[in-house]
Amino acid sequence: MDDEAANQKLPYGAEYAKSNRSSCKSCKDSISKGDLRMSLRLQSRHFDGLQDNWFHFDCFWGRTKSDINEATIRGFSWLKWEDQEKIRVRCKMIADDPSLAATPKSAVPKVEHAKSGAGRCFDCKEKVPKGDPRVSFRASNYHVPCFFNKKLYTGDADKINGFESLTEEEQKTIKGYLGEDEEKKPEKRKADEAGSSGLKKPKLDSSEREKLKTQSKVLWDVLDQLRTLPKKDVVALLEKNGSMWTKHGVEANLEQLADKMVFGNTAPCRTCGGQFRYSESAHGYTCTGSLSEYTRCRHCCRNPDRISFKVPRELREEHEFLKEYHKKPKLESRYYGSVVEKTKIQTPTTSNADKKRYERKLAEEELRRQVKNGCVVDPECEVSESVHVYVEKKKPWQALLSTADAATGKNSFYKLQILQHDRLPEYYVFRSWGRVGTTIGGNKTESFGDDLEAAKKVFEDVFLEKSKNEWADRHNFKKRLSGMDMVEVDFDDRDAPTATLDVQKSKSKLPVPVKEIISLFFDMKLMDSALQDFELDVEKMPLGKLSYKHLLNAHSVLSSIEKLILSGCTEKVQFLDLSNRFFTLMPHDFGMRNIPIIDSMDLLKQKTEMLDSLLEMEAAYRMVKQEHKDEEKGDKIDPFDNYYSQLNCDITVLKSDDKEVELIKKYAKNTHGKTHDFKLDIKEVFKINRHDENEHFTTDISNHQLLWHGSRVTNFAGILSQGLRIAPPEAPVNGYMFGKGIYFADMISKSAQYCGTNQKVDGFLLLCEVALGKIQEEKEANTEIKKPKSGYHSVKGLGGTAPNPEGMVTLPDGVKVPCGKAKTMSKSQDYHLLYNEYIVYNVNQVRMKYLVRATMTPSYV
Structure with missing residues (x-):
């Protein structure tokens, strides 16, 4: 099985509602606890990943695409058999009649009464009289007959935007163009009204159906039994079999345990020695181990090697049903079915419109950015204009964390700061997070009044949670598995100037052409622009803040990639690991694009040239800071003369x-x-x-x-x-x-x-x-x-x-x-x-x- 399956992100989801708190994205009514609910999985606006948008079962089907089947639905195999069958029926309906699937908004016209008589029909070029029905489609307007005679839309009349605002006679006219009448409804409408109960079940081979049905029943019997156990016993069973309780929720942990009990415990991964875990997205078992602190093992297979499932003696004595699972799997191996085996998953993508919406407006942020004491205060902070980063013994309480994974597509940052009021004894902890180079993410400003120690405690706890390192040991920071890396930045307690040098206002006696080239060589906006050309994230790595040591570390990673290329290495995972290291060290602004894997000499050369330029710019920035220091000391030397001497x-x-x-x-x-x-x-x-x-x-x-x-x-x-x-x-x-x-x-x-x-x-x-x-x-x-x-x-x-x-x-x-x-x-x-x-x-x-x-x-x- 291709290891790429481990990275699949299924576009749909299904589960039983865990509470009464969720509401349907379509009808807005609440979804009752225990009800089968379905989701569209889309890029979140609040974090770097997919988010489930939940619907009632019946409300969901008008939002799907025509390629939906059981293999594209996350959580499908953990549903009860009868619910699996309900979904198969609906999927078959859409496969038989793709028009039942959702129609893209751009392909649905809008109808309304013309507000004036000035507009012309795109087809016949004649004016549309005021008050007459007018069809708008893809930025053009039409008479009703002109539009429908061109067959630009063949869907349902009642799905046309604004259709309900027309008179009964006007609605009847449009239905006539679409071939609809009261006596004969389209077959798909009958199907919608009838629901799924009266429809034929999708055709599955009888042996295949029996295997899937038996497997579902056995898994659900085990799950029902496991739900009677206290958490401590579930944890004990997991640990006895080489696993541990995860943060994915009670049901997810019970499902993993049920899998081990029914099919046997999984043997360690032959690649890294890690444990396998069943993944609905991968339709197989993915390794939870790691190749390094930057990269998880990507090994994935349908049926891994199995070893006996073990039940501690005390639990066998306490819970009678566990005895039958001790070293005795119920089924030989997991069965997937023909649909899963044949389906190629299309990972949810972000539309061009969404990409533009998520792009960061750098110019606007540059204007709003507050720089005090050499540290940037995020403009999203609720009190940004009246605070600065707290500095203790010339060390600022701030951290920039980053993680990049070319396999999963993650390119995330986490920023953490203690902020001190400019005049009052007040302290805040500010944190922001999201996807690098986009508006995806969020932030939080937490006030602690005059309690600095409480603010420090929260800062240290969050730093430990995100990086797996103690703040007190940050100078010996080590990247840890599942933890974010810390981007090492230089700190200067003076704010660097950002103003452009003005040749005309300068009193220097240097020749004007010399002053012109100096103004270009030390133009901070040009340097920012160069960073953007390199696709570096200017906001997370303000110019001049990246340390010389950090740049050399990035060079070392590229050298390791070079050795792999020269050795003829064909193991993609090794290039993946080093690419993750590089892009974590040097956060890049890829927007919504995938992170590239550096596995060619051309890309290696590009990144090498980038680092060489950054080393030169680092020298220029040192001179800019020196000039600024001289200015603060009261030196009246003209900036041009100062730069010229340097x-x-x-x-x-x-x-x-x-x-x-x-x-x-x-x-x-x-x-x-x-x-x-x-x-x-x-x-x-x-x-x-x-x-x-x-x-x-x-x-x-x-x-x-x-x-x-x-x-x-x-x-x-x-x-x-x-x-x-x-x-x-x-x-x-x-x-x-x-x-x-x-x-x-x-x-x-x-x-x-x-x-x-x-x-x-x-x-x-x-x-x-x-x-x-x-x-x-x-x-x-x-x-x-x-x-x-x-x-x-x-x-x-x-x-x-x-x-x-x-x-x-x-x-x-x-x-x-x-x-x-x-x-x-x-x-x-x-x-x-x-x-x-x-x-x-x-x-x-x-x-x-x-x-x-x-x-x-x-x-x-």
Whole structure:
């Protein structure tokens, strides 16, 4: 049996009402305790999962889809036989006549009297007179004859929205178009009025029917007997047979125990040693064990190996009926029937309309977000404007918990804070929860007056419940099975600025073009936008709050995935486990989409590039916070001058007619690849001199060339201040075509691809003097390279298209500029790369020379 069955989410449900508290979603009347009730299982607005919407048995059938059968109904096999048969009858009716199933709202017209005579019929283009019946269908209006003659709707007349508001004569007219009359009702109406008692039972093979009936009766006899036992005895029976009482309710625990008594206890899982539990959704037995603290075992089978069911001696003596189950199963194995065996389950999906409804409005939340003492107070908190996060010994009482499971589709968060009033001795515990990146979820603000200790107690209890860790031990936090992980964030007791730098109001004497690029390099909104491009959850991980250590931990997880891919691993569950780890560490905003499993080099590379960019942005954010601290101290230095000094770099604006600029523009014009479908226009060229770079630059390696390097605008503050860096040891090697090094190109469009820009923001590229020395040439990617072979100083991935060597220009200092016109190389068919790539593995072989600002526009614009 496919392990994917363990992840099925059945669209319908059936059970006996546990109390008198539920009400029917259709007629709104209460559902009596013990009555058979049916549910539509839909995405909840209040938590990350499906929610049962309950109906009376008879009210339910007008809401189903035509694919309903016993295999799509959760809880079906635990119903009494006669109730199973009732459901089978109704399912067969719908299978025979699909029109009995619910009709989508978009496919049902609306009829009303025209409010004016101005509207025109979509079909005949004539006006619909005021007061005449008018049919509205999918954003268009029709005369009644025009609409029904086009056969756009063939359902029941009384299901048309607004039908009851028409006059008797108008209703009769519409019924005539639909072929209805008083003498002859449709067969399905007769079926509805007759109920299920007079209908033929669905055809089942006689032996199949007998097996299912016997199984249902035996299970119900056992359940009736178990309901007479006190809870302590049920717990004792479960524990004696390797299970335990779960939080799913009394009936669920009795059902699991009944299954073991009737068919025998399940043997441990061969994959992880865990216990099997019968799952209605999976139509089989799913393992309750785990592969790691992040991932449950997904093993699922129809009939697992069985061992004897054991009854403690004292219980056998106390309850006579238990003696007959001790080591004696009633039935050999569970029988499923042909319908279950053949049915492929369609998991409930969220409509596009619901997806849009659940999407978070980030811009609005950004405006409402309260940041105090370096911590975000959720705008949903009832007292958000007058409180701040309580801080004790420079440690805030707040926690962000996360869990992601690509198998079940869960992508949940839980936020917990103690809030202190800004002026009064009042304390609150605020908690919010839901699905990352959506409006699905809820929150609670609980007041404790001046009782701080009571607030701490509740905070600690909830933290323990959700994470399975003590708050006092949070600095040694360990992810536990069934517990959420803690997202590690940096805390700063000063609020970081979010205002955009204003070039016009600045009093700095820096050249305006320099101030413009500084305003872009430190633009917090651009950085937030970059996080959203990466599908990261900006609200749960405010920019600059993710710690450097946390990012390195995420890199380590990607490295583990890389090893699996290289080993040729075909076990999906291992990729699932590591993907769960990664997306739990780095909460992503997937909205209502499924969480992807990282099992390919392409996706691995995407996530590696994301983490590299975050490490650069982390450096930029440190500078933003430093500038803010200086401002708080009363330093009157202009922000532009402050940022400029932190860049550790001299930046000079070059004139457009400068010979250096002319050469760079020629270099750019000649080296635009044909496969790169965008226009590139150079706006500004800056000469740069990084402090201390000349001192460390290698002088004993020859063959210096001026080469391109592109990156996102949000990365340049980190790049200029720290230099181009090599990926950390924790990063996977295969995120990089020729191993971990610093990459360059001799084709500008090749490097421009890494700028990640659009029409709204200019991109930036570096021109660097690179000491290539003796070059090790490679015809195809080789991710295992850690450094060049002995005697070589750099690696070159050979591309099929490159600058014409005859156009090479040598500068007065001996640096070569490969600015010849692009041409196809003579042996291009032997090369796997389209364009050349140059890689050095020592930062001292790089010296930045120019910063180029360019507008990149897609060619179709």
